[in-house]
Amino acid sequence: MDKINVLIVDDSAFMRKLIANFLQEDSRIHVVGTARNGMDALDKIKKLNPDVVTLDIEMPEMNGIEALQRIMNESPRPVVMLSSTTKEGAENTLLAIQNGAVDFIQKPSGSISIDLHLIKNELVTKVLQAGRVNIALLKKPLKIQENNTSRNIDYSKIELEPNRNIKKIVCIGTSTGGPRALQQVLPRFPKKYPAPIVIVQHMPAGFTKSLATRLNSLCEITVKEAENGEVLKAGIAYIAPGGHHMKIKKIGTSLAVNVDESEIRNGHRPSVDVLFESISDIKGIQKISVIMTGMGTDGSYGLKKLKETGQAVAIAESQETSIVFGMPKSAIETHLVDRVEKLEEIADTIINLT
Structure with a gap:
């Protein structure tokens, strides 16, 4: 070599x-x-x-x-x-x-x-x-994907009640190349998207808040750094705070964020596996998991846990658009991925599933 x-x-x-x-x-x-x-x-x-x-x-x-x-x-x-x-x-x-x-x-x-x-x-x-x-x-110059208003679904008529029971959750894991990838995916979601989105982007403490602020300025949905104890709401994307794991737990009929500094996994904190595993324990909701560009295997074990519980659809970014085809490749090799999509098609695939 x-x-x-x-x-x-x-x-x-x-x-x-x-x-x-x-x-x-x-x-x-x-x-x-x-x-x-x-x-x-x-x-x-x-x-x-x-x-x-x-x-x-x-x-x-x-x-x-x-x-x-x-x-x-x-x-x-x-x-x-x-x-x-x-x-x-x-x-x-x-x-x-x-x-x-x-x-x-x-x-x-x-x-x-x-x-x-x-x-x-x-x-x-x-x-x-x-x-x-x-x-x-x-x-390639970074172009922000705009929301496609030609879809058949009229999201403007959807009423998102603050305490509405969550029926679906989208969970995204990414690493190297992830901030660019998220800028291509999240702006595609309509303002009243009827599910929460939880995201692990491998980053140290001090950087994820700026990332969330940047993404929020580009999106119709709200994008924020996740806070410990907050209840998930539809139409909001929550980014795990750097240096902390993010887990999702069911409290009564609601889903809530749990942030901690427990043991590092796969060399990472936050870890995609930790997020996916926590969601695998939640019953009665559809889970849409997405693994995008990044080095390593983080997310693959969590994907297996999600699939074991049923009601989970898995999407991986294609090699053609991945800055680094490590995490998506590892996920695909589990033979549990349902769809392999180019980056620019991931948001539409999620929305159509929803």
Whole structure:
């Protein structure tokens, strides 16, 4: 197997050295060079032609967002962003993903993280994953799918009572490439969609609220970060808060969110398996499960549990549109997936099932 050639871009010489040392400890990675800012990065990319670029967001002369836009326009390749944990940092991270970044890594403490060793394994893993993504999909401009008003169902006449018994629930799991995928799927749902949508997007704490806010601004339905104890309502999408598992429990005739920091599963918290397993225990409702782009196998075990309880329909994103075809592929290999759909067709498939 050929090594993945990486260019490291950071305005701190200390950080460049530290990141290079971490990456080169893995025999599958070769650091071909470093750059001190965005302009330097563009020049080095042309000279060194790296397979993957790690790119700091906060830099002088040309920041990471501007550099990313130029990279994706002039020399497209997988880019992994390094981001701070501030609110502004989270918003810039989502902007980077919207502009074609394949993934991001959260710095443990500020722009110069002396404790970067805490995320060493994540850094190596994400660089290796980035070397295998479908770059053609990242290059495509992100177009928001608008609601299709030509459907036969007239949702405008549906009355969504606050305490109405939930008859159906949509549960979505995704990881690498997920924020872009969710921006293609959720805006397709009509305002009065008669079921709640619960979502696990692999993200650390501090980022999912910005993601929910961004998605809410694009959608007719309400999109929010889930809160512990809140009762699910139709027409609302709930995103598991980063760093926490989200479980759905039946309380009387209602469904409620339970958020906790229990054991990490499949290397993730939140975990798709944890969400799906909790929903599998709920009787008397139809479950529509969706597994979209992402690395690994999270969601496949939970899918098995959902199917064991019946009344569950499973959808997986196709390889053709997945940024990373890991999670959908694993789900399909369980032979429990009912429909394999292109990203742009997933929302319509869910709505027709409902």
